Amino acid sequence: MNEQDQLRAAMRATERPYRDSLDLTAIMRDGRRLRRRRRLAGGGAAALATVLVVVGVGIGLRWTRPPAPEQRPVPAATGPATHRPTEDPTPAPGATTSEPPPQPLGDVVDSSIRYGPEQRVFYFVAVDLPAVPGVTIGLVSGRRAAGGRLTSDFLVNDVQGVDRRAGFHQIGYDQSLPPDTRPPVPTFGYFVGAAKRIVGTADGRQVDARLARWSVDPDVVIFWFDPAVLTPGVRLDGIVARDVGGRLL
Structure with a gap:
């Protein structure tokens, strides 16, 4: 039974033999009960969704860092080694x-x-x-x-x-x-x-x-x-x- 059916049932339960004689107090009381149940149901659904998200993160996701760029070897500097005469200002x-x-x-x-x-x-x-x-x-x-x-x-x-x-x-x-x-x-x-x-x-x-x-x-x-x-x-x-x-x- 959905919420509309529940509301109709509550209204029928307070009806008198004549339609112009409704129990407004009972109708409002039942309406407040329905609204409380709806709020409770909504809160429970949200809590359940939160649990599912947390569980999902715990068992299904894993953070990884992007791979570091490839490091190319730097060639070592070399100097001249010769007996030939020096032709520049640096011996x-x-x-x-x-x-x-x-x-x-x-x-x-x-x-x-x-x-x-x-x-x-x-x-x-x-x-x-x-x-x-x-x-x-x-x-x-x-x-x-x-x-x-x-x-x-x-x-x-x-x-x-x-x-x-x-x-x-x-x-x-x-x-x-x-x-x-x-x-x-x-x-x-x-x-x-x-x-x-x-x-x-x-x-x-x-x-x-x-x-x-x-x-x-x-x-x-x-x-x-x-x-x-x-x-x-x-x-x-x-x-x-x-x-x-x-x-x-």
Whole structure:
């Protein structure tokens, strides 16, 4: 029986023999009962719907994150490794895996720095820069084994002008990157002139270089900084040369 049938039944239950004599009080009472039952039924339906939704979420849905974008490997940066003369302002480290080391010009200078049985040494080699005919020599920082075999680690040379002009020339800084296993290269270079003392400035302090004259040309002074006083790779803020009387050159 629907709500309309229930209302008609309630009205018929209060009817008198004559239609103009209705029990309005009974009709209104039954109507209020029907409205209460309707509200209760509606509330129960809503509660049931809520339960069904909760149960549905609990057993039927699962949140997932979108897949992360594919990560492509980043190629590792590589640097040059060659014995060829430097043709740009940035000196390049050398290696000895693909060609024999260049032959020294003049004496090989022992730095007194040791790596086990090997010595840190410096020596000049011939270079060929067709575009810069005034540059014919480069300075190598290498190692000498107990048997005399030389290993070239780093070569620096001028990239313009003349390699015997007075003053400082290219300075070599260690540029090794992991997993390079060779010993670190001390900061080094050469000066042309009557230098008796060479002093570099780094991080606000002054450090003295060690000197040796080239056997082929005594006006050419090879210098290097001991790793104990200047960490290899640290750039100098300035560098000066002084003669035997302490005057700047």
